[in-house]
Amino acid sequence: MHQPVTPSLTMKRRLNASPAEVYQAWTDPELLVRWFGPENVVAQEAELDPRVGGAYRVVMLEDNGERHEVSGRYLEVVENERLVFSWSWVTTPERVSRVTVALKPDGDGTILTLLHEKLFDDAAVRGHTHGWTGTMAKLEAYFA
Secondary structure (H helix, E strand, C coil): CCCCCCCCEEEEEEECCCHHHHHHHHHCHHHHHHHCCCCCEEEEEEEECCCCCCEEEEEEEECCCCEEEEEEEEEEEECCCEEEEEEEECCCCCCCEEEEEEEEEECCEEEEEEEEECCCCHHHHHHHHHHHHHHHHHHHHHCC
């Protein structure tokens, strides 16, 4: 049985922080709200339970007042190395995609590879590419 290929996106960034520091930024709600979301968005609240089967929820506010909420479950958790979680917006709960964040030490920094798979369509890829590009820029600035 041939599986249809679903759209995905991949991004790599080098961060000026150790894998442990980057991992903590992704798993500590107080840190996550400081950088998560693209440039025109502020993360308002985050609830994170980073263990296999644990749930997360992030509420973001756009500068035009629009509220966005994303949630899912952690599918894989390897401390300081890897997080895999399902991803779905509160407005389209039937569209469940999957995000993998992989961390590799690189000298005194970290190479972060983000893979967002099983996206609904090319429009979702474009929207999420914009969102993750802005989010990665804020994460880089957070560790600058």
